[in-house]
Amino acid sequence: MPQAPLKAVIFTALPVEFQEVRQFVAGVQRVKHPLGNVYEQGAFQANGQVWQVSIVQTGVGDSKSALQTERAVTFFDPDVVFFVGVAGGLKTDDVGIGDVVASTKVYGYESGKAEEEFKTRPEFGLSGFGLIEEASAEERSETPAWLTRLNASAGVDPKLKVGPIAVGEKVVASTKSSVCQFLRQHYSDALAVEMEGYGFLAAVNARSRPLPAIVIRGISDLIDNKNDDTHQEPEAVRQQKASHHASALAFQLLASYAPAQGLIEQYRPPRQVNDAVWNHLFSCLQDIPLSLLVALFTDQLSPEQRDILGALGNLTLLRQAFRRLDNLDLAIAWVGHIIRSAEHPPAGIDAFEVPLALTAWYAEYHPTEPPPPPPPSPPGYLLIGLEPKDDQGRVAIMAELHKDGAIDSDLLSPDAEGSVKEPEEALYQHLSQAVSKAEKVKTIEFFLSWQHLCCPIHEWKADGGLGSPTPLRRFRNTVVRSLDRAMLGRADEWFDTLTQQWERLQALDADNISECCHHVELLDCDKLDVDDESKHPILKLLTVLPDDKDDLLNLLTILLNSGIPVWFWAYKTPDVTPLSSAINQLLTADNLKEVATLAETIRKRRKDLPHLGVLFDCPTRRPAFASVSPYRQPAA
Incomplete structure (x- = not known):
């Protein structure tokens, strides 16, 4: 019986991005949404697996991206989603024109409070862990497989970087602009800047069933001297090449999945955690400063979890991160560390008190300690x-x-x-x-x-x-x-x-x-x-x-x-x-x-x-067949 195709949706903002994605798909046909959207759909086959790939053009801007992402994901019910397109390079020491950036997370940099001085309140979307791992494997490979998917006219091989991307509604055209200065001050780790990725991830991550997603951007220009270098190719050519490079990586990630091994990120959380549990927990944390929580938890977390905490500015964002992870075991471990640290403060941590409500929460949800595993038996x-x-x-x-x-x-x-x-x-x-x-x-x-x-x-x-x-x-x-x-x-x-x-x-x-x-x-x-x-x-x-x-x-x-x-x-x-x-x-x-x-x-x-x-000879192990026998002298 033939294996059912897996489903992927690839979002783009510009026609040139759409066209480059379409080159990797065979048998393309139009598909109409009941609300009037016209999509295109075809097949992509690799490693014995057939993918049904739907291509969506959202238009420019974060709000359009969020709306069209929700509409298409509900319509197609895919196994994995990508946003593929072009972006401007922020860190010119790390990325150049034609290079590709795969997102670990996407900052919505325009979120904040407009006072005498603008105060940032960072919002961010997280890419799927499995997709980040696949992209990271390509980044560190000495023979990256995604480069083999480029057409012959690609010229010099582009580089791949895996890291954060900043997103806002403004076109950043100069390093002297206030927006560029703001990004370098508050989002200094961002490799690229674009206009749709945050809305895309926000729409995906708001779903009741989390969906593996990632933003992939080809660098079509650099903020330094944007469009002013007379020696560089025209903008249309740069956008076409950057779109092609980003598309090649997206389809390599699809090719890397092995459905029999569950690499589509079938989401199997330790528990399905009700929102009431998170509401209860974070109501108990109100009296503990966020800076103290971060100091206590950082050494307990994986690199990915540390990455999450590094972008948080208040308990509300921390709660959103926990809701996204849906991991009660992680929350229990964190709260246990808070309680133990209050009893015996680590070096550099001032004494503090744990709210009684938090102790009660821990007692309610803390699982019974499993018995220690038996010691390994000696070899036979x-x-x-x-x-x-x-x-x-x-x-x-x-x-x-x-x-x-x-x-x-x-x-x-x-x-x-x-x-x-x-x-x-x-x-x-x-x-x-x-x-x-x-x-x-x-x-x-x-x-x-x-x-x-x-x-x-x-x-x-x-x-x-x-x-x-x-x-x-x-x-x-x-x-x-x-x-x-x-x-x-x-x-x-x-x-x-x-x-x-x-x-x-x-x-x-x-x-x-x-x-x-x-x-x-x-x-x-x-x-x-x-x-x-x-x-x-x-x-x-x-x-x-x-x-x-x-x-x-x-x-x-x-x-x-x-x-x-x-x-x-x-x-x-x-x-x-x-x-x-x-x-x-x-x-x-x-x-x-x-x-x-x-x-x-x-x-x-x-x-x-x-x-x-x-x-x-081991004296502690004597054979039972050892009996007194006559000492055998050699024959004459």
């Missing part, structure tokens, strides 16, 4: 023990799941066996079964006997969920632990020394990790300076393990007696310097706090460290 571990059955690589396979303080030993049958020499079908099947039952547990600790430390466990295969053998390094974190330390008769003694070294390991920070590494390049067990008094809980063995079984057993015995919990070695003869550097990068305080963290880091870097072996 799959423990797999491979106990030698002979000297040919046959092993008994044991598996346990340690998660949330419980141990599940019912993962494999008691007679599960396989081979670690050229791992075959039986080992693959048992590993796949254990991994499947452990479900989402990501880290596997392999308990290997000294004979099998040369086996690269990360290359062993199991079913990764697609029914085919997959190396463990692709979907699980793996680490070696000592089966001999866990199962032999001296286990308690060895675990005592391991615990001591583990405590040293946990106390390490970034400044002393390197000092606690025992660095070995040429292996000579007779000269290996580690014992149970060693202050090096990390062994960097920058070579392969011995091929001779007696030497391997001797090495293992020394390491078990030393209690060293973390060993690194190479499965193949390494290039010492790069290997040492790579291990140093793994040795961070965070990685050494938890086995799963280090194993995860190694798995992500396996492509660069294919031949790195690591043993990480």
